[in-house]
Amino acid sequence: MCDVLKVSRAGFYRWLQGPQGPRQQANETLLSFLLARAQALGGIPGYRKLWLEASAAGYVCSKNRVQRLLQGAGYRSSVACRPGYRKLKPGMPVLPNLLNRAFSVAAPNRVWVSDITQIRCEEGWLYIAIILDLYSRQIVGWSAGGVNQAALVMAALRQAWGERKPQGEQLLFHSDQGSQYRSEEVMAWLTRRGVTLSMSRRGNCWDNACAESFFALLKKEWTHRLGVLSRAEMTAEVRYYAEEYYPILRRHGTLGGLTPRAFEATTA
Structure with missing residues (x-):
């Protein structure tokens, strides 16, 4: 054992x-x-x-x-984060971790967290970027594509901004130190809107645990059972999970047993 x-x-x-x-x-x-x-x-x-x-x-x-x-x-979960560091790719400077694992937020559009994952498809990898509102754990923006670049994050950001219309000066945007998030395009776009930027410490996935948790649920509850699909088919499945199943049907213990959509409705 x-x-x-x-x-x-x-x-x-x-x-x-x-x-x-x-x-x-x-x-x-x-x-x-x-x-x-x-x-x-x-x-x-x-x-x-x-x-x-x-x-x-x-x-x-x-x-x-x-x-x-x-x-x-000496027990350790088989999916726990393992220590280790990756060499940073070129990009803008790394920013401090202002979020500091303060995952409980008092209002919507105060803290957004973002991350990128990959899923194997028939043509190769499908990369998925998400933006999650910590208040309700709602996915407020996401995008998918075959190339893991800053454009992936920008597509998710534009969707989130268009739908939520936040007050930029009241918003904290947290991510890891990936080159996509340190790109001049992403950082300048957010800075122009008055958004405060925060980044996880290097090699510390727990600093962005809520975004990591969403991807773990997406894969465990949904995509793993589907097998290898085309990118178009997998994108459709991710869309259903992110826009319908997860926010409307899936109850969350951290939200008092409510779905993200229902939780936000209680404060509307």
């Missing part, structure tokens, strides 16, 4: 061989449950999801305790 979950044997057995007081016994029982659930779920869930699994099973424990136990056993 240690090999399957990429858990260090030393860490796991250190837990099993420690003093067997009541607290240690409770920790051992909880850890055994957590690792068993992680194995049953393919090693995918992180400590937050495993804490939910434990709570649903009747265990009384905090997220910090679950995290501490899993770290002590």
Whole structure:
């Protein structure tokens, strides 16, 4: 099981061989449950999801305790961000992380986050750029194409700006340090509109976790089951997910069980 979950044997057995007081016994029982659930779920869930699994099973424990136990056993989600750095491509200077993981926002059009992913298609990669409003997790703009350049981001930005019509001086736009976002075209376009720019720290995907999370859901819930399609077919599927299923039908725990569209309607 240690090999399957990429858990260090030393860490796991250190837990099993420690003093067997009541607290240690409770920790051992909880850890055994957590690792068993992680194995049953393919090693995918992180400590937050495993804490939910434990709570649903009747265990009384905090997220910090679950995290501490899993770290002590050397468990790491198979989809967790791995440390590592990529050489930056040429572009405008990197900007500081002003968002600083403040993912709870009090009003719409105050913080937009953006990211790019890729999906394999018959002709090659399809690149997808999205812009997500942190207030409601609504996708306010997106674009898809066969080339991963600044034009991809610009298409998503123009769509978002046209539909939402935000007050630029009240808006923070956060992205990673990709050359598309550091392009003169993108940065100048946003700056002219008074938008404040923010970028994740290098190699730290958690700084843009909400955008990353959307792409994880898109792939897990939708595109993985479709197989390899043409770019046109995959673009149509992404359009349905981003514009209909995700905002109108999919409920979010962070929004009190409402869909993004319904959540925004409560403040209209």
